[in-house]
Amino acid sequence: MKIIDCDTIITNIGELATSLPSQAFTIDNDGIISPVATAHAKDLLDLDLVAKGRAMGDVIRLEDAAIGIKDGVITYAGKRSRLASETTANGAKLIDAGGHLVTAGLIDPHTHTIFDGNRANEFIMRCQGKSYQEIAEAGGGIVASTSATRGATLERLLALGMIRLERMLAAGTTTCEIKTGYGLDQQTELTMLQSILQLSRSQPISIIPTFMPAHAVPKNIEHESYVDDIINHMLLAAKELCSMDEAARHHTYVDVFCDRGYFTLDDTRRIFAKALDLGFLLKVHADEFVNLGATTLACQMGAHSADHLLNVSEKEMDLLAKSHTVATLLPGTSFYLNLKEHARARLMIEKGVAVALGSDFNPGSCHIFSLPFIWGLSCLHLKLTCAEALSALTINAGAAIGLNRKGKPKVGIIAPGCQADINIYSVDRLEEIPYNIGFNPVSKVVKAGKTVFGA
Numbered sequence: 001m002k003i004i005d006c007d008t009i010i011t012n013i014g015e016l017a018t019s020l021p022s023q024a025f026t027i028d029n030d031g032i033i034s035p036v037a038t039a040h041a042k043d044l045l046d047l048d049l050v051a052k053g054r055a056m057g058d059v060i061r062l063e064d065a066a067i068g069i070k071d072g073v074i075t076y077a078g079k080r081s082r083l084a085s086e087t088t089a090n091g092a093k094l095i096d097a098g099g100h101l102v103t104a105g106l107i108d109p110h111t112h113t114i115f116d117g118n119r120a121n122e123f124i125m126r127c128q129g130k131s132y133q134e135i136a137e138a139g140g141g142i143v144a145s146t147s148a149t150r151g152a153t154l155e156r157l158l159a160l161g162m163i164r165l166e167r168m169l170a171a172g173t174t175t176c177e178i179k180t181g182y183g184l185d186q187q188t189e190l191t192m193l194q195s196i197l198q199l200s201r202s203q204p205i206s207i208i209p210t211f212m213p214a215h216a217v218p219k220n221i222e223h224e225s226y227v228d229d230i231i232n233h234m235l236l237a238a239k240e241l242c243s244m245d246e247a248a249r250h251h252t253y254v255d256v257f258c259d260r261g262y263f264t265l266d267d268t269r270r271i272f273a274k275a276l277d278l279g280f281l282l283k284v285h286a287d288e289f290v291n292l293g294a295t296t297l298a299c300q301m302g303a304h305s306a307d308h309l310l311n312v313s314e315k316e317m318d319l320l321a322k323s324h325t326v327a328t329l330l331p332g333t334s335f336y337l338n339l340k341e342h343a344r345a346r347l348m349i350e351k352g353v354a355v356a357l358g359s360d361f362n363p364g365s366c367h368i369f370s371l372p373f374i375w376g377l378s379c380l381h382l383k384l385t386c387a388e389a390l391s392a393l394t395i396n397a398g399a400a401i402g403l404n405r406k407g408k409p410k411v412g413i414i415a416p417g418c419q420a421d422i423n424i425y426s427v428d429r430l431e432e433i434p435y436n437i438g439f440n441p442v443s444k445v446v447k448a449g450k451t452v453f454g455a
């Protein structure tokens with residue numbers, strides 16, 4: 001029996017499923033998860049946790065389990081029978097999982113959640129055979145969202161963002177990244193960034209901000225002069241805004257859409273160099289339409305993730321496997337665009353790449369925010385196993401947005417010392433999440449130890 005210090009206990013868990021990096025945790029014969037002593041690390045904070053390649057399948061599945069929480073951090077994870085009754089008698093709040101499945105809260109490392117306008121008409125055009133590029137040439141695409149977003153006030157962006165985040169939370173997203181990129185002028189990009197920073201303080205989901213004026217070149221502006229404007233003015237202004245925010249000061253990304261018709265490899269290198277100078281972290285939209293070498297650049301410049309990767313080369317997969325750059329795959333986009341080809345996730349995993357999954361929630365190419373749905377798509381189209389998908393949506397998604405790294409909080413893992421972000425489902429087994437594609441299996445969400453969704 002273990003007497004654990006906790007203020008909250010999630011009990012009656014039918015199946016507890018969690019990615020469990022072996023360099024940090026072990027499970028004993030009694031079914032108790034505990035940290036392993038490591039020679040090089042004083043504690044969990046010093047570790048860099050990510051599941052690479054086959055290690056993505058290292059998922060522990062425990063029946064009849066319980067989780068103890070103290071001050072928002074997990075203090076116990078393991079068999080329910082091993083948790084001493086004294087612990088529960090000590091006034092701890094009990095959350096009954098009803099014999100159902102429990103996982104760590106899901107993490108979305110790639111979203112474009114802030115925008116105004118809706119592009120339902122464009123969806124119908126696309127269904128009738130028009131391509132993404134044809135629609136862009138006809139004034140649709142990012143341009144349509146840009147003009148709607150430029151017309152929105154900060155208050156309106158906040159209200160729209162709040163509704164979307166409530167829906168994401170209900171679908172089990174406990175941490176997400178959000179990008180700017182529908183302003184494409186300094187003022188609107190900063191208003192978008194401001195809305196992201198404010199939303200991160202005013203609702204339960206943890207938000208990692210990304211500044212992305214390099215999402216597209218605005219209409220009627222010359223390519224070179226827009227890139228110069230980003231480098232000479234916009235990044236500095238974003239830095240100033242972030243420096244006033246405690247959380248964002250040292251943890252804001254700069255992202256570039258490096259692809260045909262958007263930004264060149266040279267643009268991306270120049271924008272990244274300036275971003276690094278200013279203390280931003282890096283991520284990149286790479287190899288969605290064609291391969292311009294963005295993934296190689298991402299590995300060379302220490303980007304935390306390279307995203308999309310439909311056309312990444314095998315050589316670059318080897319490079320990813322050796323780097324700290326996570327491959328963030330977005331199967332919702334290839335599904336929503338009705339593409340026949342999907343990212344080669346299996347090969348990446350065989351080669352030892354750390355694969356994460358994101359929604360790419362945006363008004364055009366992927367109007368999908370549900371991570372349980374993305375989980376289903378990843379099994380169907382990317383051929384991930386159910387366990388690999390869990391790692392991709394939790395521990396690796398965290399690493400893709402700079403969490404789980406040395407000195408950063410550990411999320412997406414149910415083990416002592418990790419943040420107590422937990423999803424309770426209305427289904428009983430891990431396989432039932434992808435199986436129930438299209439239905440929300442999340443019944444309760446616990447964020448840092450507090451129930452934030454579900455009764």
Ligand SMILES: [Zn+2]
Nearest residue numbers: 110112285360
């Ligand atoms: Zn994107």
